[in-house]
Each structure stands twice: as structure tokens, then as C-alpha cells.
Amino acid sequence: MQWNNWSGRHQVEADTLTFVRREEDAAAFVSEYAKSGKTIRVAGSGHSHAPIVVNNEAILDVSGLSGIISVDSEARSAWVRAGSTIYSLGVQLHEQGLALRNQGDIDRQQLGGVIATGTHGTGSKLKNISGSVLGVQLILADGSIVNCSADEESDLFQVARLSIGSVGVVTRVEMQLTESAVLQESGEPMSYDEVAPRIPEFIEGNERWEFFWFPGNDQAVTKAINPSSEPASYPLAEEGSRRAYSFEVLPNHRPVPHTEMEYSIPAESGPECFARIRELIHTKFPDVEWPVEYRTIAEDDIWLSMAGGRPTVSISVHQDVRLDEEPYYRACEEIFLSYGGRPHWGKVHYLSRDEFARIYPRWEDWWRVRDQYDPKGTFLNEHLRNIRPD
Ligand SMILES: Cc1cc2nc3c(=O)[nH]c(=O)nc-3n(C[C@H](O)[C@H](O)[C@H](O)COP(=O)(O)OP(=O)(O)OC[C@H]3O[C@@H](n4cnc5c(N)ncnc54)[C@H](O)[C@@H]3O)c2cc1C
Numbered sequence: 196m197q198w199n200n201w202s203g204r205h206q207v208e209a210d211t212l213t214f215v216r217r218e219e220d221a222a223a224f225v226s227e228y229a230k231s232g233k234t235i236r237v238a239g240s241g242h243s244h245a246p247i248v249v250n251n252e253a254i255l256d257v258s259g260l261s262g263i264i265s266v267d268s269e270a271r272s273a274w275v276r277a278g279s280t281i282y283s284l285g286v287q288l289h290e291q292g293l294a295l296r297n298q299g300d301i302d303r304q305q306l307g308g309v310i311a312t313g314t315h316g317t318g319s320k321l322k323n324i325s326g327s328v329l330g331v332q333l334i335l336a337d338g339s340i341v342n343c344s345a346d347e348e349s350d351l352f353q354v355a356r357l358s359i360g361s362v363g364v365v366t367r368v369e370m371q372l373t374e375s376a377v378l379q380e381s382g383e384p385m386s387y388d389e390v391a392p393r394i395p396e397f398i399e400g401n402e403r404w405e406f407f408w409f410p411g412n413d414q415a416v417t418k419a420i421n422p423s424s425e426p427a428s429y430p431l432a433e434e435g436s437r438r439a440y441s442f443e444v445l446p447n448h449r450p451v452p453h454t455e456m457e458y459s460i461p462a463e464s465g466p467e468c469f470a471r472i473r474e475l476i477h478t479k480f481p482d483v484e485w486p487v488e489y490r491t492i493a494e495d496d497i498w499l500s501m502a503g504g505r506p507t508v509s510i511s512v513h514q515d516v517r518l519d520e521e522p523y524y525r526a527c528e529e530i531f532l533s534y535g536g537r538p539h540w541g542k543v544h545y546l547s548r549d550e551f552a553r554i555y556p557r558w559e560d561w562w563r564v565r566d567q568y569d570p571k572g573t574f575l576n577e578h579l580r581n582i583r584p585d
Contacts, residue, residue, distance in 0.1 A: 196208070196209055196210075196211065196212040197209075197212075198212055198238065198241070198248065198249075198254050199241070200241040200242070200243060200244070200246075200248065200249075201240070201241050201242045201243075201303075201452070202244065202452040202453060202454060202516045203452060203516060204244065204454055204516055205246050205248070205249050207249045207250065207251055207254075208251060209250060209251055209252065209253060209254045210233070210251065210252050210253060211228075211252075211253050211254070212253075212254050212256060213253060213254070213255050213256065214256045214258075214259060215255065215256070215257060215259055215260065216259035216260070217259075217260075218260060218334070218340070218366045218367075221255065221257065221260065221334055221364055221366065222334045222338045222339075222340060222364075223338065224255065225255075225334050225335075225336065225338050225363075225364060225573075226336075226337055226338025227338075228253050229336045229337065229338075229571070229573045232571070233252040233253060233573075234250055234252045234253065234572065234573055234574070234575060234576060235250070235252065235253040235254075235255055235364075235573055235574060236248050236249070236250035236253070236254055236255070236360060236574070236576050237254075237255045237257055237307065237360050237364050237365075237574075238254050238255065238256050238257070239257070239258075239278075239304060239305035239307050239308025239309075239311070240258070240280065240303050240304045240305050240308055242301070242303060242304050242308065242541070243308070243312060243540075243541035243542070244454050244455050244456075244541060244542045244543050245540065245541055245542055245543060245544065245578065246576070246577075246578045247311075247312070247359055247360060247540070247541065247576070247578055247579070248360070248576075249576060249577075249578065250576045255364060257277060257278040257305070257307060257364060257366075258278045258280075258305065259278060260276045260277060260278035260366055261276050261278040261279040261280070261283065261305075262275075262276050262279060262287075263275050263276075263279070263284070263287050263288070264276060264367060266288075266291050266293065268291065268292065268293070271293060271371065271372045271373060271374065272329060272369060272370060272371050272372055273288065273291075273293065273369070273370055273372060274330075274367055274368070274369050274370075275306055275367065275368055275369075275370055276306075276366065276367055277305065277306050277307030277310075277365040277366055277367060277368050278305050278306075278307060279305060279306050280302065280303060280304065280305055280306075281295070281298060281299075281302035281303070281304055281305075281306065281309065281446070282302040282303065282442070282446065284306065284442075285298075285302060285440075285441075285442025285443070285446075286442065288372060288375065288442070289375045289440055289442060292374060292375055293372040293373070293374065293375055294372060294373055294374070294375040294376070294440065294441045294442055295324070295327065295370065295372060295373075295441070295442070296321060296322070296327050296371065296372065296373045297315070297316040297317075297318055297321040297322070297323075297324065297327075297403075297445070298316050298324070298441070298442070298445040298446060299314050299315060299316050299324075299445075299446070300316070300446065300447050300449060301446050301447060301448075301449050302442070302445075302446035306324075306368055306370075307365045307368070308541075309324045309325075310324055310325045310328055310331075310356055310357065310358075310365070310368060311357065311358050311359055311360045311365070311540070311541075312357070312359065312539065312540040312541035313325050313357050313497070313499070313500050313501050313502070313539070313540055314541065315490070315492045315501075315502070315509065316403065316445060316490070317403045317404065317405040317490035317491055317492070318402055318403040318404075318491060318492075318493070319398050319399075319462070319491040319492075319493060319506065320402070320493050321402075321403070321492070321493055322492065322493045322494075322495045322502065323492055323495065323500060323501070323502055325356045325357045325495070325497055325500060326493070326495040326497065326500070326502075327370050327371045327372070328356040328368055328369070328370060328371075329344060329345075329369040329370065329371050330342060330343065330344040330347075330352075330368070330369035331343050331344070331352060331355040331356055331365055331367070331368055331369070332365070332366050332367035332368075333355055333362065333363040333364060333365045333366060334363050334364040334366060335362075335363045335568055335569065336363065336568075336569045336571060336573035336574065340366070341363075343355055344369070350560075350564045351564060351568060353497065353498045353557075353560075353561070353564065354498070354561055354564045354565050354568070356497060357497050357498070357499045357500055357540070358565075359499070359540050359579065360574065361565055361569070361574050361575055361579055362565050362568050362569055362574060363568065363569065363574060375440055375441065375442075376422055376440070376441060377422070377423045377424075377425065377426065377427050377438060377439060377440060378420050378421065378422060378423060378438070378439070378440070378441050378444045378445070379420070379421055379422075379423035379425070379437075379438045379444075380418060380419070380420045380434070380435060380436060380437045380438070380444050381418070381419045381420075381421075381435070381436065382416060382417065382418045382434070382435025382436060383416075383417050383418075383419075384414055384415070384416050384417070385414070385415050385417055386413060386414060386415070387408060387413045387414070387415055387473065388413075389415075390406060390408075390415045390417060391466060391469075391470065394465065394466050394489075395466075397417065397419065398491055400419075401419040401420070401421055402420060402421045402422065403418075403419070403420040403421070403445075404417070404418070404419050404420075404491070405417070405418050405488065405489060405490045405491075406418065406488070406489050407486040407487070407488050407489075408469075408473065408486055408487045408488075408489070409484075409486045410473070410476045410477065410481075410483050410484065410486070410487070411484055416435075416486075418435060420444060420445070423438055425438060427439040427440055427443070431443060434447050434448070451515075452515075452516040453485060453513045453514060453515055453516050454513070454514050454516055454520050454524075454543055455511055455512070455513050455514075455539075455542045455543065456511065456512050456520075456524045456527060456528065456538070456539075456542055456543040456544065457488075457509055457510065457511035457512075457538070457539040457542045458509070458510055458527075458528070458531035458532075458536035458537065458538055458539070459492065459501035459502060459507045459508070459509045459536060459537045459538075459539070460507070460508055460509075460510065460531060460534040460535060460536045460537075461505050461506070461507065461508075461534070461535055462491065462505070462506040462507055462508045463506075464508070464534045464535070465489065465491075465508030465510070467534075468508075468510060468530065468531065468534045468536075469487070469489055469510055471530045472487055472510060472512065472527055472530055473487070475526055475527065475530060479526060480522075480523050480526070483512075483514070483523060484515075485512070485513035485514055485515065486513065487510060487511065487512050487513075488509075488510070488511040488513075489508065489509075489510055490508070490509045490511075491506075491507065491508055491509075492506075492507040492508075492509060493506065493507075494506050494507065498555070498557035498560060498561045499540070499555060499557070499558075499561050501537045501538075501539060501540075503555070503557075504556070509539070510531070511539075511542070512524065512527050520543070524543055524545070525545060528544065528545060528546075532550075535554070536554075537554050537555070546582070547581075547582065548581070548582045548583060548584055548585070551582055552584065558584070559584060562583060562584050
């Protein structure tokens with residue numbers, strides 16, 4: 196049965212593409228299938244650019260495991276089924292006066308998918324979405340269901356809250372939330388020369404700030420998003436001037452199929468690294484039309500987080516999915532790595548196991564714990580086996 200990712204770049208014929216509606220069914224499927232010695236990859240919404248769902252044995256579609264299980268209004272937290280899409284959670288949480296602390300550029304992904312890859316939005320004081328995970332429930336390769344958190348099976352928690360889908364089927368996630376509040380978005384076009392010297396000032400002065408730089412005209416479209424005391428305004432304005440609740444303002448419509456490489460680098464190197472990418476495009480890749488995006492992420496303590504142990508800036512390059520992006524992305528990757536960059540787990544990279552071992556201090560620990568809970572490699576695919584330590 197055929198599975199393909201959002202952009203169509205990754206297409207695979209799997210032995211089985213199984214859709215589950217209940218955790219019991221998922222657990223029974225995993226324990227039966229794993230006995231055959233074959234591998235299983237879980238599919239979320241398929242919005243990853245890296246081949247991290249691709250598998251020619253089993254692909255398990257968990258979109259049927261969706262919905263909010265319980266809400267603790269006082270603690271501002273909730274247990275949520277991992278197959279819930281971010282957009283469906285937005286409105287349901289809002290009805291309880293709550294919201295995710297931050298979101299990415301789009302909201303079509305599933306919660307299980309976003310936490311598996313360290314998906315993030317922008318905001319120098321806002322962590323990636325894995326950074327709001329308080330607890331995880333998952334199905335292991337033998338079909339058993341386990342819970343983990345900072346206080347219970349804490350090593351498993353380190354792996355499960357950013358797992359690249361490689362330790363089991365995440366069925367439930369406990370999320371730290373925030374009060375649902377109105378945000379005002381303000382978009383402003385500026386020349387690159389105007390933006391570049393003011394990047395630290397804009398980041399400091401806004402709760403969320405980012406920009407897209409367009410190589411063709413050397414213009415940046417900047418976007419600031421801040422809390423507002425004004426009421427939400429409907430119908431929603433165009434992207435760049437919306438005023439509404441966070442779940443309505445943070446996500447955007449990004450329908451044009453593309454590929455993407457994104458690296459996270461130490462925040463202090465962001466402006467200089469960006470300037471090098473701009474120079475690379477102008478001198479070596481003048482035909483690139485797709486923009487380059489600049490965002491910020493707060494530091495966290497997650498073993499495989501792109502923002503682990505350091506305040507972070509992410510820089511993303513894009514290309515039309517019909518074009519060969521490799522020479523361009525490889526040249527960008529060389530620059531990103533020279534600044535200590537870490538690739539986004541859901542986007543394109545060309546790194547080897549040795550390079551990962553160099554850039555993640557807890558790389559071996561992450562694999563040791565993963566292997567302990569899945570010794571036969573049931574939840575690995577070729578992409579992961581290729582970077583597994585020898
Ligand atoms: C248009 C577009 C915009 C994007 N914007 C952003 C952005 O703003 N910020 C950002 O950081 N990223 C962004 N991304 C990347 C995207 O958020 C990640 O790739 C994310 O993982 C996709 O989620 P998904 O539900 O589609 O998961 P999939 O791509 O289907 O799967 C991703 C990984 O999660 C695993 N997985 C999924 N569900 C489960 C589960 N229940 N249990 C165990 N493992 C699971 C899969 O096995 C796989 O390893 C964007 C991607 C696209 C295409």
C-alpha cells in the first residue's frame with residue numbers, strides 16, 4: 196500500500212498501512228506484528244521532509260487516536276491523544292480557556308508528530324513544543340503500555356518527548372498549557388540592510404518575532420506577534436495583520452509543495468550565519484527564489500533537542516519540490532555546521548552518525564535508552580539505522 200509525505204517527495208510501498216481507532220487495537224497490532232521481526236513506523240500527518248516515516252514493512256496511521264482526555268484548569272495542563280491535529284486542539288483547548296504555549300508555522304501536524312521532531316515556533320523565551328511535554332504514554336514493541344515523565348521512567352521520558360518516532364507508538368501526551376489570549380500580529384516589509392543591524396533589538400522587543408528574506412529583491416518580511424488587550428477581530432485579517440486568539444494567529448496557510456532544510460545554531464551566531472547564507476545565495480545560487488526564514492527558540496534540557504542547552508536561532512532554506520535542492524542545501528549545511536548547527540529532525544540533512552555524535556552531547560545516551568526499550572529495532576527504519584551508533 197502506498198504512503199507518501201505531504202510534499203510527495205517521499206513515496207513508499209509498505210507491506211501494510213494500518214489505521215487504528217483505539218489504543219487497544221494499536222497495542223495488539225504492535226505486539227503481533229513485532230513477533231514477525233519486521234519493522235513499524237508511525238505516521239502522523241506526513242509533514243516531515245526527512246524520510247522518518249518511510250518504511251516498506253508496516254506504517255501505522257494513528258490519526259484515529261485523537262481528542263482531549265482530561266484538563267486540569269488550575270494547573271493549566273491537559274492529557275491529549277497523540278493523533279490530535281494541532282488545529283483541532285486549538286479550538287477545543289480554547290473552549291476551556293487554555294492554549295498551547297507556542298505553535299509552528301502551520302497547524303496540520305499531529306501532536307505525536309510535532310513532539311517527535313522538536314517542532315517549534317518563534318520567541319526567544321518560548322521553548323519548542325517538546326519543551327511543554329509533562330508526560331507521555333506509549334506502546335512499546337511487546338505491546339505493553341508505559342507512562343513516563345520527569346519523575347517516572349525519566350530516561351525513557353528523555354527519549355519519548357523527542358523520539359523521532361523510534362521508541363514506540365505515543366498514544367497520549369500531557370501538555371503544559373497557558374491561558375488562551377488574544378495576540379496581535381504586525382507584518383512589515385523592510386530591506387535586508389534595515390533589518391540586519393536591528394535583529395537583536397526586534398527579538399528583545401517582541402514576544403515573538405521572525406522574518407522571511409527574499410533573495411530576488413533582498414527584502415525581508417518581518418513579523419512581530421505580541422499580546423493584545425483589544426478583542427479578537429473577525430473575519431480574520433490576512434497573515435501579517437491578524438488579531439485573534441493564539442491558535443488562530445500563529446498558524447499559516449503554506450500549500451505550495453516544497454522541501455526544506457533547517458538548522459538551529461547558537462543564538463549569538465544567528466545574524467552572522469544568516470549573512471553568510473545570504474552571501475552564498477547571491478554569489479553561488481542566484482536562481483533560488485524561495486525565502487530564508489529566521490526564528491528564535493528558548494533553551495531546553497531535552498537530549499536530542501535542537502535547542503538543548505543553548506538559546507537558539509533557527510534558519511530555514513526552502514526549494515520547490517520539483518527542483519534538485521541538493522547542491523544548494525549541501526552548501527548551506529556546510530555553513531550551518533561551521534556555527535555548531537543542529538538539523539531539524541523533520542527536515543532535510545545529510546549528516547552521518549559520527550557528525551551527530553559530535554553535535555549532541557547525549558547522543559550515545561539517547562540510543563542506549565532507546566535500545567533498552569526496543570532491543571530488536573522494531574521502531575527503526577533505514578534512515579534511523581544509518582545514523583545509529585556502530
Ligand atoms: C508546510 C510545513 C510547515 C512546517 N512548519 C514548521 C514549523 O513552523 N516549525 C517546525 O519546527 N517544523 C515545521 N514543519 C515540520 C513539521 O512540523 C515536522 O516535520 C512534524 O514532525 C510533522 O508532524 P506530522 O504529524 O506531520 O508527523 P510525520 O511527519 O507524519 O512524522 C514525524 C515523526 O513523528 C513520528 N510520529 C508521528 N506520530 C507519532 C506517534 N503518535 N508516536 C510515535 N511517533 C510518531 C513519525 O514516526 C516520524 O518519525 C513544517 C513542515 C511543513 C511541511
